[in-house]
Amino acid sequence: SVLSLAQTIYPYFPVALLIKDPFRSDLRIAKVRQPKLFIHGRRDPIIPLSSGEALYEIASKPKQMLIYDGSGHNDLWDAPMVDDIIRFVERFNHA
Structure with a gap:
């Protein structure tokens, strides 16, 4: 969640009071039944x-x-990500 990340970065600051939407993806992800592809730069x-x-x-x-070893946050497009996304979508395409 955004709240969890902010609390990790600023452990002594009351970030919970400043965040309007803590974006609790940890609570929402369990409800998603569709195939999920997680992409992250190491x-x-x-x-x-x-x-x-x-x-x-x-x-x-x-x-x-x-997980792309040579990538960060904004340079994932430099990895073979697009081809990997296409392969993932094709695996679950029932058209």
């Missing part, structure tokens, strides 16, 4: 990989996680 300086992995763990199947 060098992401904004969202820790551990947060992405934690969200992946609580998500229901079907799911897949792709």
Whole structure:
């Protein structure tokens, strides 16, 4: 969640009082029944990989996680991500 991330970055600041929507993806992801593709850069300086992995763990199947070793947060397009997304979508395309 945004709240969890903010509390990690600013542990001594009352961030909960400032965040209008804590974006509790940890509570919402379990309700998603569609196939889920999690994409994360191992060098992401904004969202820790551990947060992405934690969200992946609580998500229901079907799911897949792709971690790009050389990527951060905004340079994932430099990875083979587009082809990986296409392959994921094709696996679940029932048209």
